[in-house]
Amino acid sequence: MSKHKLILSDILDEMSSAVKKVLKTRWKKVKPLAELQLKSIIHNLEQIAELKLQGKITEEQARLHLTIQKESIRTILLSFEGIGIVTAEEAINSALSSVKTIVNKAIGWKIL
Amino acid sequence: MLKFFSSLFILSFFISCSGIRLIQEYDSISDNRINSLQEKTAKFFIRVDRQFSKPDLNYDNFISFYDDSKADINVLLVRNRALYKTSITQQQLESLLIQFNSLELLHKKGFTSKEEIIIIKSAIENSFTAILQFQLSLKKRSNT
Numbered sequence: 001m002s003k004h005k006l007i008l009s010d011i012l013d014e015m016s017s018a019v020k021k022v023l024k025t026r027w028k029k030v031k032p033l034a035e036l037q038l039k040s041i042i043h044n045l046e047q048i049a050e051l052k053l054q055g056k057i058t059e060e061q062a063r064l065h066l067t068i069q070k071e072s073i074r075t076i077l078l079s080f081e082g083i084g085i086v087t088a089e090e091a092i093n094s095a096l097s098s099v100k101t102i103v104n105k106a107i108g109w110k111i112l
Numbered sequence: 113m114l115k116f117f118s119s120l121f122i123l124s125f126f127i128s129c130s131g132i133r134l135i136q137e138y139d140s141i142s143d144n145r146i147n148s149l150q151e152k153t154a155k156f157f158i159r160v161d162r163q164f165s166k167p168d169l170n171y172d173n174f175i176s177f178y179d180d181s182k183a184d185i186n187v188l189l190v191r192n193r194a195l196y197k198t199s200i201t202q203q204q205l206e207s208l209l210i211q212f213n214s215l216e217l218l219h220k221k222g223f224t225s226k227e228e229i230i231i232i233k234s235a236i237e238n239s240f241t242a243i244l245q246f247q248l249s250l251k252k253r254s255n256t
Contacts, residue, residue, distance in 0.1 A: 071207040072235035079242035082200040093131040
């Protein structure tokens with residue numbers, strides 16, 4: 001019947017290594033840019049406080065500036081969330097496809 | 113054994129469907145429109161920087177830029193609302209719209225220093241980078 005024994009731990013190992021691989025490579029690329037973006041926003045917030053202290057902008061102007069910065073942080077975090085979901089999706093699909101080979105091999109014919 | 117084979121059946125169902133989709137598909141029209149809005153905005157900041165402290169910087173001379181940009185964002189929002197699982201792109205566009213509205217109000221009041229413009233430029237550029245980064249990750253996925 002089956003050519004190889006279907007071992008659950010083998011399947012789980014294969015799935016987990018596929019997930020780790022995807023997460024590691026994707027986050028390595030995203031993290032440095034996101035850090036840079038958030039640092040520049042922090043610098044901007046300091047500048048707004050400075051401009052307000054120097055009386056170069058009014059309270060209302062400072063509030064509008066803060067809104068712009070706040071929304072910028074929001075888009076960065078949303079991007080993080082979106083890329084995270086894409087990464088999770090990739091990891092799930094990669095884990096599922098890694099199982100394909102193991103299962104087909106164990107069954108002895110192409111079930112998946 | 114029965115439990116194992118039923119799990120296998122469920123698994124095979126998922127694998128046989130062309131992968132699981134948790135988030136929107138890549139939409140090249142949205143991506144292109146965001147890129148062209150980013151280009152338009154970059155040109156706006158170059159113009160503002162060059163005309164700083166000159167009468168040409170007057171808000172009235174930039175009304176068409178604000179009208180066009182806000183219309184672009186609204187078109188993108190309507191398009192994305194019609195697409196499936198685009199909540200992140202929609203929220204990012206809403207954020208961008210708030211940024212453009214605030215920028216317009218600041219411009220109406222008159223920019224008092226170049227630092228002000230640098231701060232706004234950097235925040236809006238960061239927003240575009242984040243939005244395009246997300247679009248790129250969708251594009252990469254659609255190519256794999």
